Amino acid sequence: MDNTANLGLRLPAGNDYADVADFNYNFEQLDAAMAAARAAEEYDGGTAYSVGDYCIRDGKLYKCVAGITTGEVWNAAHWAETNIDAEFKALYAALAGKAAVDHTHTAAQIGADPSGSAAAVQASLNAHTVRTDNPHGVTAGQIGAVSASSVRDIIAQQKWALLATYFTAGAFTFAVPTGYTKLGIYMVGGGGSGGSCYYYNTIAGASTGGASGYGKNVILDVTPGQQFSGIIGAGAAAVNGNSNGLTGGSTSFNGISVLGGSGGKYVLEYSVRNVAGSDGGQGSDACGITTKVDELNRRLFGGVQTESTVHAPSNSWGRVYLGGRSQSPRESQNLFDTSMVTLCAGGWGGYPSSTLCGQTMAPTDLGYKGGNGSGTYDNAPSNAESGVGPGSGGGGKFHGSTTFASCYSGAGAPGGIFIYGIRG
Structure with a gap:
């Protein structure tokens, strides 16, 4: 032997x-x-x-x-x-x-x-x-x-202590506190802005909301006093007229980055059947879907989506069939606090069949939510809502009028970083 x-x-x-x-x-x-x-x-x-x-x-x-x-x-x-x-x-x-x-x-x-x-x-x-x-x-x-x-x-069962959070777009520096030898970083890219749709004749249209930023988990072995730099990705700016939304900025920590969510889309079409959702941590769509859960029935995404519209799910008018793609649980979930729900896409706005519609986005337990979509006409112009909370997407905007009105979609929210630690 x-x-x-x-x-x-x-x-x-x-x-x-x-x-x-x-x-x-x-x-x-x-x-x-x-x-x-x-x-x-x-x-x-x-x-x-x-x-x-x-x-x-x-x-x-x-x-x-x-x-x-x-x-x-x-x-x-x-x-x-x-x-x-x-x-x-x-x-x-x-x-x-x-x-x-x-x-x-x-x-x-x-x-x-x-x-x-x-x-x-x-x-x-x-x-x-x-x-x-x-x-x-x-x-x-x-x-x-x-x-x-x-x-x-x-990972979740270890004793992670929340050490710091950063939600303002731009650069920052973090120093490891005394006694901590391991960091857990959960970061989210900036949210995408909603699309914008405007018409002035008999054509209908719709715009989808911006997707949330993508999520990422990182574990680092560290020493007390060690310095790290990070950048919070900016939320995408709102748009108006006939325009697709913009993509949120990337968030990074110690050179490791995660992408922002993509902007919403718009379409001018009477039956409004072909507008697409946007891709991100939580992708956007207009199908009234409920939030997804992981294998232990824990919520993964915020913004349980509901349609404030007279159209039933079986009615093809105003339905958006091409939903945006969302991350898998392994990538998107905050592994250091699995009860936290952060990724929230924006809702849609439209005028699919003689009825103004806007998709309402429900807030998470922390108050994070994607911006509500908005549909307005003639003498009641208004903007769609912006995303609230790290990386949330802005709402889509539709406005119809015989004269041009400057209405904007919702802006995406800046990304965020949650820093956790374990004592050595």
Whole structure:
């Protein structure tokens, strides 16, 4: 039997019998190595290190790749930079496709002949144990691996403290408070503005709202006092006349960025069936859809959409069939506070069939909402609503009149950054 170079894990030879004690020994070694990585201390030039030991230097985690028997001044050639996530992924990769340690086989499953020779049985067993196609369908749960949704839950269950929020467009600087060694960043791009539609004859029209900015989660290992720069993306400006809305600005932190939501669209068409929604964290449309939820029935997007219109869902007049695309839960949800709903698209405004319509957007628990859409005519011009809350989209605008009236769509709201921390 051989052993691995770093942790001394036991490697049975092809003709060795599988032994549960060997599996248990290997898992104990891996568990101890992961614990050592978490408990790593600052590098000490007077300390001896073995291959596989961990240390901290300049706020970064390193793993020893060459034994140091008598201590030495820091030598980068003897260390490899790593992090807890990388060590966990390496462990996961080592376990991928492996069978559970207590699984059993029948003679038929491994192609053995119970009455045959010991050599024949051993040959069949050897052929079976080298397979990597997971013939028994062992699940991730059976070997202790976790699913993507479980990873999100693990992150959420850690004790994240909200340290700062930034909602004003422009640059800022953040310093890590004393005692914190890990940051969780949830950021949202600027909201898109709604489209604008104007007509002066017998043609009807509609405009969709702006999409919310996209969401993104980032985890950083940090040291107290460390400085970071960020930029909050601007909300897109309102438009008037016959114009598509504008795209919100990108938000960034430590050089990592997330895009703003796209602007709403407009169309001049009597049946108004072809105007498209806009893409973003929450895409906009005019179909009166309800907000989406994740696999645990937690709300993902704000602005539960309702239509203030006489048109029933079965009526094709004024329906918008091309809804904007929204992010998946894995990308859009605030992983550090999964109860928070931030991404809100704007509503639509139109005049699809002799009736003025505007889509009303409901606020979230925090008061964030996409701007309401607006439809007006002749002597009652008004603007659509702007988005409220980080990255919310503005409402779409429709105005019909025999003379031009300067009515505007809703503007998108600036993006936002929520900074969380965990004490070391």
